[in-house]
Amino acid sequence: MPGLSLILRCSGIALFRILGALAGFFILGILGIILGYFIGSIIDRIRSMSGGFNPLNTVRRQSVFLETVFILMGKLAKSDGRVSESEVAHVEQFMHKLRMTREHRLKAIALFKQGAATDYDIRPQLDEFLSVCGYSGNLKQMLLIYLVIMGLSDGQLNAAEEALLKSIANRLGYSASEFEQLLDMVMGQMHFAGGQTSSVSALEDAYQALGVNKDSTDAEIKRAYRKLMSQYHPDKLMGQGVPEEMIAVATEQAKEVQIAYDLIKKHREHNRSTQ
DSSP states (O other), X not given: OHHHHHHHHHHGGGHHXXXXXXXXXXXXXXXXXXXXXXXXXXXXXXXHHHTTTOHHHHHHHHHHHHHHHHHHHHHHHTTTSSOOHHHHHHHHHHHHHTTOOHHHHHHHHHHHHHHHSTTOOOHHHHHHHHHHHTXXXXXXXXXXXXXXXXXXXXXXXXXXXXXXXXXXXXXXXXXXHHHHHHHHHHHHHHXXXXXXXXXXXXXXXXXXXXXXXXXXOHHHHHHHHHHHHHHTOHHHHHHHTOOGGGHHHHHHXXXXXXXXXXXXXXXXXXXXXXX
């Protein structure tokens, strides 16, 4: 039915207003049109804020997300005046994890170099990211997590890197304390990369990885764990616009969160059994 197809395409985000009004008419008559239109308007507004169901919106979000990641990685690497070998190696490893084709690798490298240019202004790219992906707290957080991991690729954040990360976080809507908490969590999670839990400070790192402390209740710890696992869930991230190739990095973070949570549970259960 080409006529109906054209109507639906032209109606855009007003689709549910139309359907709501029709449903209201058949159920409640004339008054139902007003009620159905009102409910449909709410649904259309929610769809508009979340990017709707249009697959093209998802492709657009994925493209902007990926572009922003590599541009800001370049900016971060050059923030102290030079791109180090460890930072280059990290980006190479990152692209390898994403299983990029040669064409995509070349584009990613070009974006990285673009961001690393001395006079490059990242504000327009951040504005585009916020306009396309800013509705999702998860997308903003994953962007920051990727950048923090990049900054820590040589073992520590220098003053220039931390200042840039704070500036980016602020533009994304994070307060100074929220950014510090995120930074601590990522650093804690990285201590469990590869499954290591044997260090003397492992339990302290585990609490840090979940964003809690030793005085937190079991319920608070479980709530923090579930929230992080939800944020790193592949289906949720892909649905919001994280490219499928980048899910592997989020999956690694989820494994580190799981290890940290299991360590805390084991320690607390042991303490209770010996009391």
